[in-house]
Amino acid sequence: MSDKDSSIITKYVSVDGNKPLSKVVSMFKEKTREILVFEENDVFLGYLTKRYVTHQSKIQPDAKVSSLIKQVPTVQKDSAPDVIARAILSEKIFSVPVVENGKVIGVIRDIDLLRDSEDIFGSKKVKEAMTKQPIVVTSDTSVAKFIATCRTNNISRTPVVNESNELVGIMSPHDTTDLILSKSPKKLDMLSTAVKELMTQEVVTCTENDFLIETLVKLDSADHKALIVVDKENHPVGIITTTDLLETVSMPPETEGYYFRVLGDVDDSDMEPVIDMGVEVVKKYADIIGTSGQLFIHAKAIPKRKFRGEILYQVRVRISTNKGKTYVSRSDGYGVFGALAVALDRIEREIVSERELEIQRGQTGSERYILEEIEEL
Template sequence: MQVAKEVMSTDYVKVDVNDPISKLIGKLMETHERGAVVFDGKKYKGVLGKKWILKSKVHPASMRVREVTVSAPKLKGDEPIEEVARLLLTANTYLLPVLEDGKVVGVVKAINVVKVLKERPEGKKKVKEIATRKPFVLHERDRVGKAIEIYREEGISRLPLVDNEGKLVGIFNFTDLIEKYILKQAKSDYGSRSKHTETKSFDGNPPDLRALEVIGFKAPILVTVNPDATISEVIDDLVNYNINSVIVEKELKPVGIVTITDLLKLFLPPERLTY
């Protein structure tokens, strides 16, 4: 039986609750990680990822890590890998901390849990058996506002972009949105505001962000698989390209999507998919 400590990593991003959000995003960009562990001094406080930034009502120039930190289940290291998968799904997070004597000694990342499937019979399954069919799509000329609404309602961070014929032309990625625009806005605004100035309510984005076309935030790499690809092949793509989902393509059109969440579900029997 595989347990949490077997897939634990001691290489992870650490931030303090008082750090500006721009510092967090900078660290995530530098390390290509999706989430971080948050401390208050030396005390563990929670976890945080890029995806929560867009859900905040605070302008990123004024945002501190503490405002978007979330609690997450704490692992001891001896939990079965199936239980870790369930906890990741329940917490809707990229990683879970492993603690010994109250101190964080490492983290278990969702991608490392998913990699275990390559050694199991599930790794030989076909993509078409688990893919979410008829995925949400964006027209290449749609506005970012539409993408944000889909994200907030459905939690989907990567959306296929199609042309007038419904053919796949790219992927809209919220990671690119945060890195290219929101972080740039935060860096340009941070320091220009007086700390005595009251922060106005902010809908998670600079005022003109929603009006921009999604094509301007197209991911630089388009990774797709055909419906008959195996789960192992999808996992290889997720690892090699450091992405959290792969588009299923048929006749140049997006017909499905496979996410890390879909793969985590393979560890659980249907009756336990309650989260």
Template sequence: MNIADIATSDFVELDADVRLGKVRSIFERENPKGIVITEDGAYAGVITQKQLVQSHVEDNAKAGAMMRSAPKVERHDDVREVARVLVEGGAKIAPVFEGGSLWGVVTGDDILEAVLENLDALTVEQIYTKDVVTITEETHVGQAINLLRKHSISRIPVLDDDGDLSGMVTTHDIVDVVVRDMNKATRGDRSGENDRVLDLPVYDIMNSPVATTSLDGSVRDAVERMLENDFAGLVVTPDHDDSLVAGIVTKTDVLRALTFTEEEHMDVQITNINLLDNTISRDDIREEIGDVASKYQDMQVQHAHVRFHEHKEKLRGTPLIQCQIRLRTNKGQAAGSGEGYGSDTAFNVALDKLQRNVLEMKGVRADEEYRGQLLRKLGEL
């Protein structure tokens, strides 16, 4: 299946100098899938409605200040490759070109809707993310913000005093309450209001009840719920016990599963690949992870996901980078994370942590048929 069967011409093209007030009115009036921004007639970036709604940027700002870069794809690209491009670029939408001309747009949701029937044979347990960060109801909003930034995530499950799932806090929830309170305050009061919001317990702003799915639930059912309710993800619970947190499954997890291939070498996926500098490449990353796996003869790496995130801090012009590595192996999942100035340093710190975590893996149920099963189940795409 190529992307021409999925992409749509339901988009609007605007110049970067257009005011956001006009962008908002276009979304309200025409409800396009996205807006493609150009500068001097050349493609520059995209704006989505959700991004605009969550931004709280004033109407007189220029569209160029709001746009985000998104990878370009070709009209006849394979759906697996487009899914990879979206995941690695951290994008929800991509412009589709044909012969150098803008032809349409495609979103992650479009792809998931198109392959929905093929997802029925997959279970949530095969693709979900384990070992998620959690907080308690008494955690302050300021502490939650720090965790969101540190782990480069957009949502955190909230547990009550008994360790049971009681809510969910997202970056959107925090932005909403901060902007609402700041708008109520006068200019002189804003510093105090901001401190007050940061000291609030997350219980005051969390969403409850939380949308969940079970480990043995079908990926199709999970994706349908996410699409119908505009959820980015669902909390995964074990054995149909909605009070416990086993992990999270997101739309990105599903898109990532679509990219698995039967290549001879290990499949490596990199999120925010643009942060790689001249000191490290995709091949370097694959080789280094392969070296770690080769030390443990009974462990076979089926898929590796490496995520880079850039912090604002710099040292002599080199940005502080966070790197997270997650391996899916025939012995279960293994992960490691680290920070350093430059992507090469960050990757090596994360790789060292990963190796130590691999050594500590004990008693994890083997799943030697995982890769073959997943490829067969997705083989009709």
């Protein structure tokens, strides 16, 4: 980012790290999802994020803000767009602090970075970047079950559907922040409340044939940083988020072939073999999916859950290619390699099924052509 682009650096909301959490939660309103935490002498400590607060199972409302901060990377005023995008993606944050002369001078929001980089998207369509077959919940699902679904699948929002699988809302753990921190004796009753009582009913949607560049304005106005992709019957068929678009921006401009990126809880010693597993898949199917693109692997460890010494991992794999194909898979398993193997296997199955369908369509077309030729004779 050059100095002429510094207009995308915006103001931020901040708080003293010694304040009790209960006094700060009210600051999470409207579009405020992250609060910068400082101590004396304006020393930057980290972020207090709405996402982090809502994903905690046990929180004391009187706990100090500094006890719940999230360490985040910072960028310079002249950092390149791909560097900024990778900083945001690395910690699943919505903005990144900009530092100059050792002081935080502002933040760059994900949506502002995307707008500043819109030329990258060209004529690409939503179907080339969306996650297909999103996890959904019904409007009668309890809040407790909804929260468990999000934690189990490591997701930040879900479409809400009725009994006919029609989209009626969108729900995020962020919508339950006040409930999670509540001291009310009725908290357990509130957890049994149906999500339809808390969900956002006015959902921002798009279709799979919309251009990505058109989604940027919609994403900025969407409460949950996501657009639900619907078909003609208003059934959710996909979801597209700022993360999906940031992954495109994060690829270094000089990259040739595939760009590989591993995020999350992967040890340095495991990094190379994890990447090798992804390389094997894209090389194996290069003639079908394309010879260049991106492969992102997000891994989250759940240390409290173990089996025979192996920690449970939740893995998300996303492959987008120069042929306009996108494959997304989630899985969990004990040990990062086991979880990743399952996710990659699912993508391989999808690629093979897609190829078989294309062959069948080609054969059907050829047979139709032959029949037409015979009829003319």
